[in-house]
Amino acid sequence: xxxxxxxxxxxxxxxxxxxAYFFAxxxxxxxxxxxxxxxxxxxxxxxxxxxxxPQDDRNVVERWAELAEQHDLDMVVCVAxxxxxxxxDEGEAQRNGKDATNIHPRFRISGLGQLVEAxxxxxxxxxxxD
Amino acid sequence: xxxxxxxxxYLNRKAPYGTIYAWESLEVVLIGAxxxxxxxxxxxxxxxxxxxxxxNTSAVGMKNFSPTYAALGDxxxxxxxxxxxxxEERGLSLDDLQHLTWEDEDExxxxxxxxxxxxxxxxxxxxxxxxxxxxx
Amino acid sequence: MSTLHTVNKSPFEKTSLAxxxxxxxxxxxxxxxxDGVYAALTRTSVEGQVKGxxxxxxxxxxxxxxxxxxxxxxxxxxxxxxVDYAGFVxxxxxxDKVQAWL
Numbered sequence: 001x002x003x004x005x006x007x008x009x010x011x012x013x014x015x016x017x018x019x020a021y022f023f024a025x026x027x028x029x030x031x032x033x034x035x036x037x038x039x040x041x042x043x044x045x046x047x048x049x050x051x052x053x054p055q056d057d058r059n060v061v062e063r064w065a066e067l068a069e070q071h072d073l074d075m076v077v078c079v080a081x082x083x084x085x086x087x088x089d090e091g092e093a094q095r096n097g098k099d100a101t102n103i104h105p106r107f108r109i110s111g112l113g114q115l116v117e118a119x120x121x122x123x124x125x126x127x128x129x130d
Numbered sequence: 131x132x133x134x135x136x137x138x139x140y141l142n143r144k145a146p147y148g149t150i151y152a153w154e155s156l157e158v159v160l161i162g163a164x165x166x167x168x169x170x171x172x173x174x175x176x177x178x179x180x181x182x183x184x185x186n187t188s189a190v191g192m193k194n195f196s197p198t199y200a201a202l203g204d205x206x207x208x209x210x211x212x213x214x215x216x217x218e219e220r221g222l223s224l225d226d227l228q229h230l231t232w233e234d235e236d237e238x239x240x241x242x243x244x245x246x247x248x249x250x251x252x253x254x255x256x257x258x259x260x261x262x263x264x265x266x
Numbered sequence: 267m268s269t270l271h272t273v274n275k276s277p278f279e280k281t282s283l284a285x286x287x288x289x290x291x292x293x294x295x296x297x298x299x300x301d302g303v304y305a306a307l308t309r310t311s312v313e314g315q316v317k318g319x320x321x322x323x324x325x326x327x328x329x330x331x332x333x334x335x336x337x338x339x340x341x342x343x344x345x346x347x348x349v350d351y352a353g354f355v356x357x358x359x360x361x362d363k364v365q366a367w368l
Contacts, residue, residue, distance in 0.1 A: 001359045008151075008266065008368070015300045019274070022330070023358075026351035032359070041154055041266070080157060112161040119262045120134055120165060124358050127265045127366040130275070143285065143368070175285055254289040257365065258267050265366040 003027050004118035005037045008129030010045030011060035012053070017046050020128035021063055028071050036074045036118040037064075039107070041129070044082045047075070047107035065106040075107045076114045138167045139260035142177035146196070147187065152180045153195045155266040160198070163205035170209040170260070171202075174253060178216045181227040181245070196228065203232030203244055210244045213253045268293050270361035274300040274368065277312045282367040287315060292322040295357055297349075299328040303335060306342045313343060320345045328354060 005024055009016035024034055039046050051061050068075050077087060082103075083096065089103045103109065119125045140159055146152040159171065173181060180199070187194040202210070210230055217223060230244040248256065257263065271290050277283040283298075283305050290296060296319065298306050305316055306327035319325060320343075329348045332339065339348055349357065358364050 003358070006264070015274075019300060022351045023354055027355045027358075030352060030355055032355065040158075041150060081154065112158050113164070115158060116162040116165050116167075119138065119264070120136060120167065124364055125262050125264070126272075126358055126364045127263075127368070128274075129265060129366060129368040141365070143282075174289075175281060250288055254291055257289055258269065258291050260363065260365075262363060263365040265368050 001027075001124060002033045002035045002122040004035050004115075004122035004125045006115060006125065006127040006129075007037065007039045007043040007046060008041045008127065010042040011051065013042065014130050016128040016130060017043070017060055017064075018058075020126075021060070021067065023126060023128070024073075025067060028067075034071070034073055035122040036076055036114065037068075038115040038118055039075070039077045040081055040112075040115065042081075042085065043129075044077045044085050044087045047077045047082075047087055047104050048102045049104035050102050061104055065104055068106045077103070077107050077109050078115070079109050079111055082109050136167050136261040137259055138162065138169045139257060139263045140169070140171045141257075141263050141265050142171065142173050142180060143175040144266065145176040145179040146185070147190065147192055151266040152177075153193075155264070156195065156198055158264060158266075159202070159207060160205060163207060169207050170211060170256060171207065172253060172256060173210070173212045174216050175213075176216075176220075178212055178220060178222060178227070181212065181230075182222070183226065183228050199228055199230055202230060206232070208232040208242070208244045209246070211246050211248050211253060211256055214247050214249045217247075267362045268295070270294070270357050270364045271296045272364060272366045273298055273302040273305065274366070276301040277305045277310075277315075283312065284315070286367040287319050287323075290319070290323055295324040295326060295361060297326045297328065297354060297357060298346075299331050299354070301331075303327050303331045303337065306332070306346050307337060308341055308343050316343055317345070326353070326357065 185196040
């Protein structure tokens with residue numbers, strides 16, 4: 001089965017990102033395919049490389065990055081939602097006159113069309129939010 | 131844009147402005163229109179508040195995005211289901227909502243209503259028929 | 267078409283559980299997860315509503331979320347099945363689609 005996952009909330013504030021992660025991990029362990037993980041609304045904040053969580057707690061961003069690395073996952077952050085919330089890659093920083101980037105390299109910024117495409121191409125869309 | 135045509139349902143259950151979900155979900159609908167899927171929008175619970183007329187956001191300093199609902203017809207989004215019980219629980223009637231329409235090119239561009247008032251049981255059936263449900 | 271509905275908020279905080287049960291068709295499944303697992307407990311003010319739902323729907327609770335909240339499985343309404351994330355994935359695959367009540 002091909003899954004598309006939508007994450008609507010940022011790390012730590014809501015459990016959504018954790019639930020999505022464990023769902024994705026379990027799906028992969030069962031041999032399913034994750035077509036794409038799409039981060040929307042505050043979910044775009046899962047992609048910042050600048051978090052420094054306490055040592056004794058999970059590192060949500062790194063956990064996503066490791067899963068993506070292990071399974072070659074496509075983790076997409078919505079461009080409009082990212083612009084609104086200040087998540088930027090090189091391209092965005094240059095286009096919008098920002099003096100820094102903060103995105104973790106394992107994520108890519110793209111349009112909402114990627115979410116719709118994932119819904120069309122996958123067998124199941126699973127949404128995690130508030 | 132693709133061969134597959136699925137029955138897409140965008141589920142709206144939250145009020146506008148208090149949170150961003152209403153606006154950002156509309157943005158998905160607009161982009162999604164390009165994918166030629168079979169699109170329906172469902173407004174249930176506080177989602178019905180998104181469609182009220184006369185929204186004036188100047189004093190709260192937020193963008194009034196309600197005119198975007200009126201543009202949905204131009205994007206071929208014409209199946210907008212509003213739940214009757216949700217309206218009634220909130221003291222609203224169809225008259226409190228924007229009059230959303232679309233133009234049917236097969237009938238000489240006749241203007242038709244996009245909003246369909248449905249009861250809970252009908253809404254449940256509409257949800258059942260969907261292939262994919264987007265929640266925000 | 268049978269749907270897997272997910273409810274992730276507490277029934278004492280939000281109306282999502284009630285809204286879900288009002289719309290879920292016979293034969294559908296409901297997965298209580300995150301704060302939604304509180305709806306799976308006996309002796310709550312929503313126990314009657316949830317037990318009633320069991321007549322027509324399969325109801326599941328996500329074990330890891332119960333454990334996190336200090337809730338032992340013996341406090342779960344009889345008839346509700348406790349599953350883990352692997353079980354959640356299976357449910358998502360077995361049903362035709364997943365519908366989140368946020």
